[in-house]
Amino acid sequence: MTKFAMLNAEGFATAFYDRDMHGNDIPTGVLEITDEQWLEYIDNQGRRKFAVGQLVEFVPPPPQPIIPDRVSSRQFFMMLDIMDVTTHPGIYDQVEDWVASQPRAIRLVYEKAGSFVRTDEMLQQGF
Numbered sequence: 001m002t003k004f005a006m007l008n009a010e011g012f013a014t015a016f017y018d019r020d021m022h023g024n025d026i027p028t029g030v031l032e033i034t035d036e037q038w039l040e041y042i043d044n045q046g047r048r049k050f051a052v053g054q055l056v057e058f059v060p061p062p063p064q065p066i067i068p069d070r071v072s073s074r075q076f077f078m079m080l081d082i083m084d085v086t087t088h089p090g091i092y093d094q095v096e097d098w099v100a101s102q103p104r105a106i107r108l109v110y111e112k113a114g115s116f117v118r119t120d121e122m123l124q125q126g127f
Helices: 035-043 073-085 091-100 104-112 121-126
Strands: 003-007 013-018 031-033 048-051 054-057 070-072 115-117
Touching (some): 003 035, 003 048, 031 035, 070 073, 073 091, 073 115, 091 121
């Protein structure tokens, strides 16, 4: 069987055509590929592409972390606790000490807030 692949600008296959199935209704601009290359594409979807005339492995970059603009009070304190136990030992006590040294208004916000906004002036001071 003669197979063809439609490639996008990055070398990823966007469509496949087979001469036995499509006859002469194969668009122009496609690349003729071997059965082995077709199977490699199918078995490794999104992880193979053509570069410099040959099929190569593609390792996608890791996803960017999602950093929300706002977190609930529960999320804030749970993450603070997780950081204290894993990556930043003592951070929970440091935050508590900083808050205790602040005026009552800031202490009340810290203790009673339903959510925390990353750009909040008080949080920025604490950071």
